Amino acid sequence: MRYCFGLIKPLPPESIFRKPINSIAILVQERFGDSILVTPLIGYLRNAFPDLEITLVGVRADNEILRQDPHITQLCNLHNMTWHDKKVLFRKHFDLLFNTKDHPSFKFLYLSRKIEASYRIGIDHQLHYGYFHHLIHLDDQLAMAEKNCAILDLMGIKYWKEEIRPYFPEGPVSREIKQFADQSLTGKIIIGINLSASSLEKSWVPEKYIKILEEIDTPVIIFSMPDRMGLKKALEQQFEQVIASPPTTTLFDVAHLIQCCKIVITPDTSLVHIASCYNIPVVVMYRTERDSRRFPPYSSNKRILISPNGFVDGITPGRVIEAYQAILGKGET
Numbered sequence: 001m002r003y004c005f006g007l008i009k010p011l012p013p014e015s016i017f018r019k020p021i022n023s024i025a026i027l028v029q030e031r032f033g034d035s036i037l038v039t040p041l042i043g044y045l046r047n048a049f050p051d052l053e054i055t056l057v058g059v060r061a062d063n064e065i066l067r068q069d070p071h072i073t074q075l076c077n078l079h080n081m082t083w084h085d086k087k088v089l090f091r092k093h094f095d096l097l098f099n100t101k102d103h104p105s106f107k108f109l110y111l112s113r114k115i116e117a118s119y120r121i122g123i124d125h126q127l128h129y130g131y132f133h134h135l136i137h138l139d140d141q142l143a144m145a146e147k148n149c150a151i152l153d154l155m156g157i158k159y160w161k162e163e164i165r166p167y168f169p170e171g172p173v174s175r176e177i178k179q180f181a182d183q184s185l186t187g188k189i190i191i192g193i194n195l196s197a198s199s200l201e202k203s204w205v206p207e208k209y210i211k212i213l214e215e216i217d218t219p220v221i222i223f224s225m226p227d228r229m230g231l232k233k234a235l236e237q238q239f240e241q242v243i244a245s246p247p248t249t250t251l252f253d254v255a256h257l258i259q260c261c262k263i264v265i266t267p268d269t270s271l272v273h274i275a276s277c278y279n280i281p282v283v284v285m286y287r288t289e290r291d292s293r294r295f296p297p298y299s300s301n302k303r304i305l306i307s308p309n310g311f312v313d314g315i316t317p318g319r320v321i322e323a324y325q326a327i328l329g330k331g332e333t
Helices: 032-037 039-048 061-068 083-091 106-114 144-149 175-185 206-213 226-238 251-258 270-277 289-294 317-330
Strands: 023-027 053-058 074-077 093-099 116-123 134-136 190-194 220-223 261-267 282-286 302-306
Touching: 023 039, 023 106, 032 039, 032 061, 032 144, 032 270, 039 053, 039 144, 053 061, 061 074, 061 251, 093 106, 106 116, 175 251, 190 206, 190 270, 206 226, 206 317, 220 226, 220 251, 251 261, 251 270, 261 270, 261 317, 270 282, 282 289, 282 317, 289 302, 302 317
Parallel strands: 023 053, 023 093, 053 074, 093 116, 116 134, 190 220, 190 261, 261 282, 282 302
Antiparallel strands: none
């Protein structure tokens, strides 16, 4: 392994784990989905080491969903920390630091050196040399949840591959969402359809949602971020089987409704991972094969659709309907 003069010299894992690890700082990536995909690591760490101090270091508001997780000791989110709290974090000494980024990020490399730790572990990348005591070599297309958990092998936790499904921390759900679910969804077979995606190349045009709603006669609820709220309301008015639902203001609201669904149809986005937490069957549309490998659904009943042209909009409504019908025919798992 190469390293830069004046930076950190690599060490073999047996040197790092010669003594017990009592505290670990985990740098969590930025998105909602990233936050969900780190939960398998947290769960296995807590199960194997009940007294381990687990500190998560977040950098964006999206990471706040992890604050509710009872398995962690604390979340230090630089997005909303006071200057005093940041000073406390940077003066604290951890036995181990783990950077979950599989590619270089100035902010994450800065934090990897700024936070004091006896040993620093990262994922192998040529631009990570010199910043960590040990780099874990992994296939680039390995699923991110598995990349997060790869440190468990170094720590002697070998059984984690038996079950990798993420979990969703319990959190506050609005009264309006609870009432809606109880009064309008209970006892029904509900199909959840998500309109929103994290980028344009992961989005579907409205006409394609109309096409699939013309083929679905089962009750439907529609999930949408504010940018597509107009489309959500238009579809609720146009189709009788679509149940008008109140806006979801947090991911805890979304998770509460997803648990009411029989199937979730969604482009590649965080709803894939929320559905996986509850083993809800999913039809997922991906831009590329690489995306599907790095961010797969962990629901046991799933259909994965890959676009032929690198844009989710390249997937036809017919393929989605076929996948939806296949899941219905397969039944519950």
